[in-house]
Structure formats: structure tokens, C-alpha cells
Amino acid sequence: EDQVTQSPEALRLQEGESSSLNCSYTVSGLRGLFWYRQDPGKGPEFLFTLYSAGEEKEKERLKATLTKKESFLHITAPKPEDSATYLCAVREAGGFKTIFGAGTRLFVKA
């Protein structure tokens, strides 16, 4: 059965303290791994798509990487405005079905 597990559940950082969020997955044929950001009371906002092991994508202070079993979202020198829930999702081969992890709640303190 396809699964997506994110860790940690919650992460508290000081402003400027870099860290990484983990997303491990089990899927029969990966067609894409997605990272989303969700702010309270809003819908998830698309950040990145990763397609194959070894791929990396960057956007401002965020960098996403992918291996055959997991993905990391690295946050470099975070700011309070980076506080949000970060969701990982995978799309299985052969269709459009997308499975989401439970998310990591990130708190960045000034």
C-alpha cells in the first residue's frame, strides 16, 4: 500500500537556524513527489515537483532533494514568515491519484 510519512511532526527553530524536514515514501512507481506549504485557514500552496532520484529544486530559502525512498526539504536561515505546515505528496504511476503525508508544522521564532 502506498504510504507517505513525514517527520518530525513539529519543528521549532530560531530565526537563522537551518534545518531539514523529511518525507519518506512507499509507492508503486513514482510519477512525481510534491512539496506544498499550508498556512492556517488556507489551501496548500504548491512549492516543488521532483521527478527522479538525485533531482534538486530551490526557491528562496527552500531546497528540496529526492532519493529513491525519501525527500528532504532543507530550510536555510529561516525567517518567521516561513512558519507554516509543509506537506509532502506522491503521485503513483498510471494515474493522477496523489497521496499526502500528515505534514510537518514549522515554527520559526524571531
Place this chain on the structure above:
Amino acid sequence: DARVTQTPRHKVTEMGQEVTMRCQPILGHNTVFWYRQTMMQGLELLAYFRNRAPLDDSGMPKDRFSAEMPDATLATLKIQPSEPRDSAVYFCASGDGTSNYNEQFFGPGTRLTVL
């Protein structure tokens, strides 16, 4: 600024009443997804469509939930009769199904409370 719109944004209703939620996907997108989000279960896929045809609705309770796309600009999710356990935030997302990887873009959600 293309975005997915959902109405209503909030809905409070009593158990047993019918609830209809509407979604307007981004113009040109041909895949539409319905999700439900709760604290306990996270984001659960309920159903999805491509070119207005339902591809998978295995995530929905069949006896009370139904999803349709009357036309390319409107998707609906209906609950009849509603129950307190249906209380959640319901999200619609759309994607460009012509892309191999089909990133999904989410609407703001409908917060449903069933009393």
C-alpha cells in the same frame, strides 16, 4: 491571477441536511480533485475527474457523497444526508492534465460544520 475558487467558504448546517459545495477550477485545467482535511486524518482524496469524467471516487462514502462536473468550469460535491462526522475542510484542486506530472493547485476550501 488564475486561481481555484470555492463556495461557500463556510457552512454550518444541521445533521440530516443536504450540503452542496462548488468549485471553479483554473481556466484550462482539465483535472479536478476533491479532498477532505481533518486534524485526525490529514488530507484525504475523495474523488477526481479528468475532462469532466470521474476517474476515481473510491475515497468517498458512496451512500451519502456524490461528486459531479456539470461543465468544465464547475465541480460540485454534495453530501446528503450530512452527519457530524462530515465536519471538516473540503478542498478542491485543479491541474493541467496534459502535464506528465500534474501539479495541483488548491482552492481556499469550504469549512463545513455539521451540528
